[in-house]
Amino acid sequence: MTRGRRRLELAMPWIVIFGLLLFWQAVVMVFQIRPFILPAPTAIVAAFLEYREAIMAHALFTLVNTLTGFGIGIVVGVLLGIVIGSSRLAYAGLYPLLVGINSVPKAAIVPILVLWMGIGQPPAITTAFMLSFFPIAVNVATGLATVEPELEDVLRSLGASKLDILRKVGLPRTMPYFFAALKVAITLAFVGSVISETIASNDGIGYLMLQAASQFRVPLMFAGVFVIAGMGIATYMIFALLEGRFTSWATRRQETHFGGG
Amino acid sequence: MNSFVEMDGVSLRYGDIDGTLAIERVDLGIKVGEFAAVVGPSGCGKSSLMKLVTGLLPPTSGTIRVAGHTVNGPLKIVGMAFQNPTLLPWRNTLSNTMLPFEIVQPHRSRLPFHKEEYAALAQKLLAAVGLGGFEQKQPWMLSGGMQQRASLCRALIHNPALLMLDEPFAALDAFTREELWAVLQDLWLEKKFTCTLVTHDLREAAYLADVIFVMSARPGRILATHRINLPRPRTLDMTYEPEFVAILQEIRREIAQARNEGRGIAAQAMAAPAKVTAS
Ligand SMILES: Nc1ncnc2c1ncn2[C@@H]1O[C@H](COP(=O)(O)OP(=O)(O)OP(=O)(O)O)[C@@H](O)[C@H]1O
Ligand SMILES: [Mg+2]
Numbered sequence: 025m026t027r028g029r030r031r032l033e034l035a036m037p038w039i040v041i042f043g044l045l046l047f048w049q050a051v052v053m054v055f056q057i058r059p060f061i062l063p064a065p066t067a068i069v070a071a072f073l074e075y076r077e078a079i080m081a082h083a084l085f086t087l088v089n090t091l092t093g094f095g096i097g098i099v100v101g102v103l104l105g106i107v108i109g110s111s112r113l114a115y116a117g118l119y120p121l122l123v124g125i126n127s128v129p130k131a132a133i134v135p136i137l138v139l140w141m142g143i144g145q146p147p148a149i150t151t152a153f154m155l156s157f158f159p160i161a162v163n164v165a166t167g168l169a170t171v172e173p174e175l176e177d178v179l180r181s182l183g184a185s186k187l188d189i190l191r192k193v194g195l196p197r198t199m200p201y202f203f204a205a206l207k208v209a210i211t212l213a214f215v216g217s218v219i220s221e222t223i224a225s226n227d228g229i230g231y232l233m234l235q236a237a238s239q240f241r242v243p244l245m246f247a248g249v250f251v252i253a254g255m256g257i258a259t260y261m262i263f264a265l266l267e268g269r270f271t272s273w274a275t276r277r278q279e280t281h282f283g284g285g
Numbered sequence: 286m287n288s289f290v291e292m293d294g295v296s297l298r299y300g301d302i303d304g305t306l307a308i309e310r311v312d313l314g315i316k317v318g319e320f321a322a323v324v325g326p327s328g329c330g331k332s333s334l335m336k337l338v339t340g341l342l343p344p345t346s347g348t349i350r351v352a353g354h355t356v357n358g359p360l361k362i363v364g365m366a367f368q369n370p371t372l373l374p375w376r377n378t379l380s381n382t383m384l385p386f387e388i389v390q391p392h393r394s395r396l397p398f399h400k401e402e403y404a405a406l407a408q409k410l411l412a413a414v415g416l417g418g419f420e421q422k423q424p425w426m427l428s429g430g431m432q433q434r435a436s437l438c439r440a441l442i443h444n445p446a447l448l449m450l451d452e453p454f455a456a457l458d459a460f461t462r463e464e465l466w467a468v469l470q471d472l473w474l475e476k477k478f479t480c481t482l483v484t485h486d487l488r489e490a491a492y493l494a495d496v497i498f499v500m501s502a503r504p505g506r507i508l509a510t511h512r513i514n515l516p517r518p519r520t521l522d523m524t525y526e527p528e529f530v531a532i533l534q535e536i537r538r539e540i541a542q543a544r545n546e547g548r549g550i551a552a553q554a555m556a557a558p559a560k561v562t563a564s
Contacts, residue, residue, distance in 0.1 A: 175371045178439075181339045181449070182388040183361030192387065196375050273375040273423060 063243040068250060071243035078232070083251050085227040086217055089145055090255075093152025094213040101157035101209070102202070105164025109198075110190065115165070126158045131219050138224045148220040148228065155216035156209035163205035167198030200274040203267035210259045214252060287353070288314030289479045290321075290338055290447070295347035296504075297333055307333045309504035310347070315496070318477040322490035324536075325500030331483040334505065335449050338481065339363050352446065360447070361389065364440035364478075368452040370432035372424035378435050379420035382407040385443040392443060410438045414468050430461035434468070441472060448480040455485060463521055466492055470518055487533050492524055499540055509539045 045065045051057070052064040059067055072079060104122070107114045130151050137147035171193055179189050221230025229248045236244040268275075290313075297308040307330040315321045323331050336342040337349055340356040349356040364385070372381045386392040386403050396403055408420060414434040416427075424432055433453060440448060450469075454462040470493060473480055484490050490497050497511040513532060515523065523529055 172369075172371055174367045174369060175373075177336070177339075177341055178365050178367075178371060179384075179388065180341060180359040181361075181363040181365050182385050182443070183359065183390075184388045188388055192384065193373065196373070199375075271375075273425075 060240050060242045063246055067243040068246045071241070072247040072250070075244060075247070079229075079247060079251060082227060082229050082232045082248075083255065085145075086148075086214075086221065086229045086252070087255055089148040089217040089221075089228065090152050090210075090213045091259075093149040093154075093217060094156050094210055096149070096153045097156030097209060097213065098160060098206070100153070101160025101205070102164055104157065104161040105198075106168065106190070106194075108161065109165035109168025110186065110194070115169075122158060122161065125154070130155055130216055131223065134220050134223045137220070143224040144226060147224055148217040148230075151216035151220040152213040153216070155212040159208045159212070160202070160205045163201040164198050167201035168194045171197060200267075200271045203263060203271055206263045207260055207267070210263060211256050214256050214259075218252060288350075289317040289319070289352060290315040290481070291350040292338070293348045293350075295337060295344045295349055297330070297337060297342065298345045306504040308337070308344075309506050311505065311507055313498055313507055313510070315479060315481065317479055320473055320480045320482070320493055320495045322482045322484060322494035322497045323500060324484055324487060324490050324497060324540075325505060326502045327485070329500045329503050330505030331500060332451055334500075335365075335451050335481065335483060339365065339447075339449055362446045363449055364443065364445035364447070365449045366433075366436045366440040366451070366453045368455045370424070370429075370436040372432055372435055372439070374424055377421050377423055378411065378416065378427065379404065379407055381424060381435055382411060382438045382442055384439055389443045407438070407442055410442055411435070413472070414438055430457050430465070433457060433461075433465065437465070437469065437472075441476070441478075444476060445478060448478050450480065450482045452483055452485065454489065462486075462489070467521070469493060474518060487536055488524055491529060491532055491536070492519055492521075497536065499536060509536070511536055 049065050052062060063071075104118070108118055108122075109115075133154070134147055134151060137150050141147055141150070168190070171189075175193055176189060179193065184192070217228065218230040221228030222234050223230075225231045229252055233245050233248040236242070236248065292311050292313050295308060295311045296306070299305045299307055311334070323334060325331055333342065337344055338351065338356070340349075340351075340359045343357070351360060352362070372378075373384070376384075383396075383403060386396050392403065408417075411417060411420060411434075414437060416431060416434050416438070419427060419431065424435065427435065433456075437450075437453065440450070454465055457465065466489060473493075482490070482493060491513055494513055497513065498507050499509040499511070500506065501508045511532070515529065
């Protein structure tokens with residue numbers, strides 16, 4: 025009984041995705057929707073297979089930009105989060121600025137970035153970075169700022185320095201917040217690099233989709249969308265896995281259950 | 286004779302001049318190796334008093350001396366435990382207990398090279414409080430009483446000169462609480478650290494302490510100082526004997542009296558009994 029349920033749980037995402045695709049296919053076939061409005065999944069797969077080399081090359085470009093921007097975003101986000109989370113003065117000074125930066129639509133920034141850095145990789149990486157560092161900084165700061173004061177008292181009365189408290193309590197405690205932020209930030213990083221590629225690049229999935237759109241090759245566009253979604257899900261799952269590894273203490277999984285195991 | 290902990294006209298006000306006056310002109314002394322208890326109504330400043338003694342908060346006026354030195358920053362010789370066990374959920378019980386070794390010198394420098402030796406110390410202490418066999422368990426797999434035992438171990442593992450306990454047993458059921466009184470008394474008899482215990486429970490205070498300080502409602506003042514001269518080790522049975530009950534009644538009467546006077550003119554009520562501490 026329980027084992028069956030568990031297997032169903034694992035299969036659930038696939039069931040939902042395939043169900044949706046089937047429904048999509050059926051709708052397109054029944055209503056005879058034309059491919060340049062909404063291509064059928066089979067047409068999208070066909071487009072993907074036909075252009076797979078070009079698509080994979082562009083996807084790799086996007087992936088590299090995204091991960092590079094995301095990596096810088098992690099470093100900057102964690103450092104900023106530590107500064108904001110440990111000092112009230114830094115919090116007061118920096119938080120409004122960060123919120124301001126984050127509120128600017130990134131599509132509006134790309135032309136400025138192009139002016140400074142040219143087109144292609146640099147603005148894509150920068151946009152991915154700018155979208156991804158904010159949730160990381162905010163979450164790390166929250167994790168640090170909400171350390172139980174009593175725990176801090178215990179450590180301070182042992183003669184612990186601020187750095188000790190950060191290392192022994194602050195950072196480990198912040199891990200669940202950090203991983204939650206990573207899962208949001210990686211998807212945002214994809215959004216950032218694709219936006220930038222759409223506006224100013226000769227490579228990448230964003231560029232590919234723009235080209236396909238200008239030639240009304242709608243199935244190819246959708247193939248691009250699917251590839252981005254696939255990469256997003258894959259990276260998300262990697263971080264979800266890491267999260268389970270490093271923060272299992274936060275979920276406190278029960279070790280016994282009803283029904284005998 | 287000099288006291289190990291000495292408070293001299295200590296007041297504490299939170300915030301600015303119009304902030305809460307939590308503690309008002311407290312004088313008290315606790316000798317080396319003495320077990321002191323602080324009792325008083327909720328919100329009277331007991332926790333604040335602990336923070337003052339450990340140097341986590343600076344007094345608004347007055348001076349605090351510990352081991353002959355004026356306190357002007359967090360002390361480094363203290364073990365603390367609170368009502369809430371505050372164990373680190375990502376560490377197992379053993380590693381939680383060993384936390385002070387990672388901070389306090391000279392253990393801190395020695396720990397990387399003598400892991401086994403320190404782990405053995407921690408295991409011994411855990412076994413002494415009845416947590417043998419639970420070393421590898423995560424804190425949330427322990428019951429509340431077991432977590433509190435582990436918290437007590439963490440406070441004591443580095444043999445601090447001063448142990449500060451802020452209502453450590455308040456959230457436990459009566460049986461577990463009484464069991465832990467005995468555990469704490471045994472540890473204290475063995476190691477003879479100076480100990481300050483904040484509690485709501487008069488029976489707990491009289492069972493464990495050599496001296497009880499009774500505080501008034503906010504702003505907290507010392508209303509009375511009681512010496513408990515019962516022999517050690519004390520047993521739970523003793524707490525039902527007439528002598529013990531008489532002590533409790535006397536303290537209770539004093540608190541009630543102080544309450545009534547407190548509703549009148551507070552300043553007059555505290556003037557006389559506060560002097561009793563000079564010993
Ligand atoms: N951080 C703080 N900022 C401002 N006021 C505070 C702060 N901490 C405590 N107080 C005030 O100081 C007074 C004493 O608080 P304290 O925590 O010392 O009481 P307590 O005797 O420990 O109470 P309890 O028995 O309920 O734990 C309270 O009235 C409280 O409102
Ligand atoms: Mg308190």
